[in-house]
Amino acid sequence: MYSRPAWPDATAVHAALAPAHAVIEDRRTLYHLGHELLAPAHEPVPAAQLDNPLFRFRIGEALAGRLPFTADVADDLGPIATELPAGPVPIRVATGSAANDVMADALRVIHTQSLSGGRPPRLLTGDDEALATVAAGLRKVREVSPALADDLLAHVGLLVILDPATSGGLISASSRLFPGLILIDRPSSAYDVAEAIIHEGAHVKLFDFAITRNFLGIDVAAGRAFRPSWSSAVWQVEQVMAAFHAYTCLAQFADDVAALGELDELGPDSLLSFARTRATEIGRWLLGEEDALEIDARWLLHTLMCDDSGPEQPSPVTRPALNGHYTLDPLVRLARTEATGRVLAGRPGDPPELHWLDGEAAELVVELSQAPTGKSLSEIGAGRAAVLGALAEATLVRVAPREGVLSSSDGKCTSEGN
Amino acid sequence: MSVQWEPRRRHEGRPGETMVPRPEHGNASPNPGPGRQPYGQPITRVDFFRRMPTGGTAYLKPADSTDD
Numbered sequence: 001m002y003s004r005p006a007w008p009d010a011t012a013v014h015a016a017l018a019p020a021h022a023v024i025e026d027r028r029t030l031y032h033l034g035h036e037l038l039a040p041a042h043e044p045v046p047a048a049q050l051d052n053p054l055f056r057f058r059i060g061e062a063l064a065g066r067l068p069f070t071a072d073v074a075d076d077l078g079p080i081a082t083e084l085p086a087g088p089v090p091i092r093v094a095t096g097s098a099a100n101d102v103m104a105d106a107l108r109v110i111h112t113q114s115l116s117g118g119r120p121p122r123l124l125t126g127d128d129e130a131l132a133t134v135a136a137g138l139r140k141v142r143e144v145s146p147a148l149a150d151d152l153l154a155h156v157g158l159l160v161i162l163d164p165a166t167s168g169g170l171i172s173a174s175s176r177l178f179p180g181l182i183l184i185d186r187p188s189s190a191y192d193v194a195e196a197i198i199h200e201g202a203h204v205k206l207f208d209f210a211i212t213r214n215f216l217g218i219d220v221a222a223g224r225a226f227r228p229s230w231s232s233a234v235w236q237v238e239q240v241m242a243a244f245h246a247y248t249c250l251a252q253f254a255d256d257v258a259a260l261g262e263l264d265e266l267g268p269d270s271l272l273s274f275a276r277t278r279a280t281e282i283g284r285w286l287l288g289e290e291d292a293l294e295i296d297a298r299w300l301l302h303t304l305m306c307d308d309s310g311p312e313q314p315s316p317v318t319r320p321a322l323n324g325h326y327t328l329d330p331l332v333r334l335a336r337t338e339a340t341g342r343v344l345a346g347r348p349g350d351p352p353e354l355h356w357l358d359g360e361a362a363e364l365v366v367e368l369s370q371a372p373t374g375k376s377l378s379e380i381g382a383g384r385a386a387v388l389g390a391l392a393e394a395t396l397v398r399v400a401p402r403e404g405v406l407s408s409s410d411g412k413c414t415s416e417g418n
Numbered sequence: 419m420s421v422q423w424e425p426r427r428r429h430e431g432r433p434g435e436t437m438v439p440r441p442e443h444g445n446a447s448p449n450p451g452p453g454r455q456p457y458g459q460p461i462t463r464v465d466f467f468r469r470m471p472t473g474g475t476a477y478l479k480p481a482d483s484t485d486d
Contacts, residue, residue: 017456030464064467114476173476199477210466214459236471271477299456354464361460390461 006306007276010249011151013303014205017213017296020154022339023205026212029344030354033335034059037352038069051157052077053181054106060177065351075102077158082131086138087150093134094160099123103160110175110183114168121166121183130161130186137193144194145256148249152201155208156182171269172196174203179211191265195253195272202249206242212356213296216241224292226285230278237292241301244286247271247279248304280305321385321392324399327374332396334369336362345396355394360387368397 014020028050035045038059049055054075062069080096080103094103100123111120124130141149157180162170164186172195173183182200187193210216216238226240227233235243254272257263266272283305290298302309335344343362347353357365364387368375380388391397 060467063464064470066472113472171477176470177472196477207466210470211464214462216466216469238469238471269477294462295459296456351468356462356464358460358462387460394461394463396461 007248007252007255008303008306009147010252010304011147013300014151014209016303017209017300018340020151020205022337023208023212024154025337025339026342026344026356027208029335029337030211031056031059033333033344033346034063034352034354036333037346037348038062039071040348042071048078049076051180053157053178054102056157056180057106057109057178060179063351063354077102081158084131084135084138086153087142087146089154091138091153091156092158093131094123094158095125095131097125099125099160106175106178106181109177110173113175113177118168119166121168121170122163124161124163124186127161127186133187133190134159134161134184134193136190137187137197140190141194141197141253144260144262145198145253148252148256149197149201152198152205152249155205156180156197156201157204158182159184161186172200174200176207179207180204189265189267191257191262191270192267195250195266195270198249198253199246199271202246203242206245209296209300210238214294215297216292216294224289226282228278229281230274237286237289240282240286240289241293241297244279244282244301245304247275247282250275251279321377321389322399323377325374325376326368326380326388326392326397326399327371328365328368328397329395332365334365336366347396355396357391357396360384361391364388364391365396374400 018026028047031050032044035042045055052075054073054077058067058070058073058075061067077092077094080094080099081092082095083090083092100107103123104120107120107122138153141153159182162183162185167185170183170185171192172185175181175183182196182204184193184196184200187196224237226235226237228235228243250271254263254275257266257272263272271278283301286293286301287305287307290301293301301307329347331347333346335346336342337344341362343357343365345355345357345365364380364384367380377385377388388397392399
C-alpha cells in the first residue's frame with residue numbers, strides 16, 4: 001500500500017480538511033478571541049497584527065499558560081517589512097534597519113530553543129541582492145508548484161534572512177512559538193528559497209491545522225519516540241507528524257521540479273532527492289502509532305500515505321442528557337467564522353479555554369446564547385441530546401436537572417441512576 | 419482533549435471537496451485520491467498551545483540535525 005505510483009495532491013488533501021482561506025479565517029478568529037479574553041480592556045488589534053508571528057507568540061504562550069499576556073508591545077512589522085509579490089497574498093520579508101531590534105527577543109528565544117552555543121543569529125538587512133534572490137525564489141516556487149506554493153504561502157506571516165556569519169549552519173527553520181515565521185540563511189539561488197518555502201511552509205500550515213482542527217492527542221503520545229534512519233535525532237510524535245507532512249510536500253515539489261527538468265539546479269543541501277523515501281519511512285512508523293493522533297491528523301496521514309484502510313469512523317459515544325433546563329455558561333464568549341460556520345467558544349481563565357464547535361454543536365450554542373433563560377431538553381429536542389451531552393461534558397452549557405435521564409445514543413428516556 | 423460523540427460529516431462549506439488528480443507537473447500516473455472524507459468532530463478543545471513541543475524545526479548543515 002505504500003508503493004503506489006501516484007500520490008495524492010497535498011493541496012487537494014489539505015483542502016478536504018479545510019481550504020487554506022478557511023483555516024486562516026479560523027486562525028484569525030482564534031487569535032482575535034484569545035486577545036479579547038486575555039486583554040478584555042484593550043481595543044481589538046488590527047487585522048494585520050493577527051498574522052504577526054510576534055503577536056501570535058504572546059497569545060500562544062498565554063493560552064498555554066506558560067507566560068502572562070503582555071499587551072502594548074511594539075511589535076508591529078509594518079515598519080520593518082518589505083512586501084514581495086507571491087500570488088494572492090504578498091509575503092512580508094524583514095528588511096528594515098530596525099528589524100534586528102524588533103526581532104531581537106524572538107531570535108533570542110529561538111536561539112535558546114535550539115540549544116546551540118554562541119550568540120543569537122542576526123537578521124540580514126539592507127542586502128538588495130539577497131532580497132532579489134528571495135523574490136526570484138517566490139517566483140520559482142509558484143512557477144514549479146503553483147497550487148502547493150499558494151496553499152503554503154498563505155500561512156507564512158514573515159520571512160527573515162539570517163546573516164550567514166551568525167546563522168550557525170542553519171539552512172531554514174521555523175518555530176512553533178512564533179507561528180508563521182520562517183527563517184532562512186542568505187540564499188544562493190532561487191531554488192534555495194523555493195525549497196525552504198515548501199519545507200517550512202508545510203510546518204507553519206500544519207501548525208494552523210493543529211490549532212483549528214482535531215489533531216494531536218499528546219497525552220497518549222508521551223514517551224513514544226521515532227529515530228529516523230538517516231539521523232541520530234529522536235522525535236516526539238508531533239515532530240514526527242510535522243516531518244512527515246513536510247517531506248510529503250517536498251516530495252510533491254520534487255516531482256514537479258523533475259517534470260520541469262530542473263533537478264540539476266538544486267543546491268548541494270537540497271532534500272528533494274530523499275523526500276519521498278523519508279516521507280514513506282516516517283509515515284509507516286506513524287501508521288503504527290496512529291492512536292497518538294486525533295481524527296483529523298489520522299485522516300491526513302492515511303490519505304497522504306494512500307492508505308485506504310483508515311482511519312475508522314469513531315464509535316458513537318453515549319452520554320446521558322439530563323431532562324433539565326440548559327443554559328450557556330454566562331462566561332462563555334462565542335465567535336463565528338463566516339467561511340465555515342464554525343463557532344469558537346472561549347471562556348476567561350488562567351489560561352483561557354477555547355473550543356471549536358462544528359455543525360449541530362455550533363448551532364446549539366448560538367441558539368442558547370440567544371435564549372437568556374435557557375431551554376428545556378424538550379425545546380432543544382431529543383434528536384440533539386448527544387451533542388447537548390457533549391457540550392455539557394465540556395461545561396460549555398449548564399443544566400438544572402429535572403426528572404429522568406435521556407440517553408444520547410437512542411433518544412429514549414430512562415430513570416436517573418440507570 | 420477532544421470531546422467525541424456521534425460522528426458526522428463536517429459543514430459542507432469547508433470539507434468534503436472531491437479529490438482530484440494532480441493537474442500540474444509530475445505524477446504522470448492517475449491519482450487514486452483518498453478513499454474517505456474527513457469525519458470531523460463536533461467539539462474540539464484547543465490544547466495544542468499547551469501540548470506542543472516548545473522547540474521548532476530547523477534544517478541545518480550537515481543534514482544530521484536534531485530536527486528534520
